[in-house]
Amino acid sequence: MWVGSYTADRNGKGEGIAALSAGDDGQLASRGLAITANSPSFLALHPTLPVVYAVAEEGKTVRAYRRTGDAELETFGDPWPAGEATCHVAADPQGLFIVATCWGDGQVILYELDDDGAITSRTSAAAAVDPHTATSTDEQRPSRAHSSLLLPDGRVMTTDLGHDLVRVWQYTPGEGLQPAHQVILPKGSGPRHMARHHSGTVFVDTEYSVEVAAVRMEPDGTYELATVVPASATGANDGDAGAEIALSPDGRFAYVGVRGSNRICVLKVTNGGAGLEPVAEVPCGGEWPRHHLVREGWLYVANEGSDDVVSFKLDPATGLPDGPVSRVETGSPSMLVSAV
Numbered sequence: 001m002w003v004g005s006y007t008a009d010r011n012g013k014g015e016g017i018a019a020l021s022a023g024d025d026g027q028l029a030s031r032g033l034a035i036t037a038n039s040p041s042f043l044a045l046h047p048t049l050p051v052v053y054a055v056a057e058e059g060k061t062v063r064a065y066r067r068t069g070d071a072e073l074e075t076f077g078d079p080w081p082a083g084e085a086t087c088h089v090a091a092d093p094q095g096l097f098i099v100a101t102c103w104g105d106g107q108v109i110l111y112e113l114d115d116d117g118a119i120t121s122r123t124s125a126a127a128a129v130d131p132h133t134a135t136s137t138d139e140q141r142p143s144r145a146h147s148s149l150l151l152p153d154g155r156v157m158t159t160d161l162g163h164d165l166v167r168v169w170q171y172t173p174g175e176g177l178q179p180a181h182q183v184i185l186p187k188g189s190g191p192r193h194m195a196r197h198h199s200g201t202v203f204v205d206t207e208y209s210v211e212v213a214a215v216r217m218e219p220d221g222t223y224e225l226a227t228v229v230p231a232s233a234t235g236a237n238d239g240d241a242g243a244e245i246a247l248s249p250d251g252r253f254a255y256v257g258v259r260g261s262n263r264i265c266v267l268k269v270t271n272g273g274a275g276l277e278p279v280a281e282v283p284c285g286g287e288w289p290r291h292h293l294v295r296e297g298w299l300y301v302a303n304e305g306s307d308d309v310v311s312f313k314l315d316p317a318t319g320l321p322d323g324p325v326s327r328v329e330t331g332s333p334s335m336l337v338s339a340v
Contacts, residue, residue, distance in 0.1 A: 004335040009058040012332035019071035026311040028328040031071035041334040044091040051117035055086040083107035088147040099148040106143025110176040123176030130163040132187040149194040159191040199273025205245035210236035231256040233278040253319035257289040285310035285324035291335040302333035
């Protein structure tokens with residue numbers, strides 16, 4: 001696994017992109033530092049090439065890295081300008097582009113790629129308009145673009161945590177992203193990250209309200225909000241903040257990280273993918289679970305606050321995590337992505 005991190009420029013203890021290995025028994029081992037970088041807090045893999053894309057959250061750039069060995073990376077081209085607090089990057093499944101989202105200024109930026117996976121151009125998409133305050137006298141809220149999801153039909157979905165929006169875009173080669181439509185979530189919910197179920201439903205976890213929204217595609221191709229449920233049956237505690245959402249490979253369960261109370265909440269997918277039901281929760285095995293990865297019957301949690309990654313065995317029948325089974329130290333981990 002590649003591990004993104006926060007470094008000294010964001011008061012973190014990481015040094016760049018680290019590498020970990022995980023055995024069939026869930027045992028974790030450090031493979032060392034793959035490359036030094038400033039706060040590469042989110043990573044994405046090219047779909048077919050040994051290229052990793054990383055944001056520099058404090059440096060306001062996006063950069064490509066090329067794999068040179070089992071657990072080593074090298075820079076691949078120059079860094080490209082992004083926006084304030086660029087916090088997420090995702091790669092197109094066809095390898096045509098990557099999308100970066102910027103928490104600080106709300107920008108959604110598309111970077112086109114060449115056949116080698118190198119970045120060749122940059123296009124900033126249209127700014128969001130807050131639907132909750134656009135026609136009112138309420139205090140204007142800043143846009144906070146937070147993540148993107150590449151849909152099977154070629155469209156792109158992004159969240160705006162500040163404006164409580166899920167936005168759907170159409171990609172036009174050479175012109176970037178064109179707005180198609182948007183889904184409005186409850187005010188103050190704070191949509192953060194997304195996971196697409198094989199039924200077509202997109203589940204969106206919310207940072208502020210610590211819930212999960214189900215967004216369904218209608219026959220005309222537009223997405224609509226179907227339901228919103230609590231991430232936890234016991235509710236959110238003061239100081240809690242939703243983090244990552246991930247699905248089991250069979251689509252039966254969803255896992256939501258909750259910072260503050262340091263939990264992983266387990267939800268059962270219901271109604272053929274149309275809904276969710278919270279069923280259980282377990283301690284995350286550390287502090288401030290910023291991100292987690294579900295892979296081959298295991299759950300791996302990046303605990304930023306306790307500088308570690310921990311593994312849990314997933315029960316195939318109940319979906320419940322058992323553990324921690326193993327723990328490895330790594331500075332201020334912010335995300336995990338499978339390197340193979």
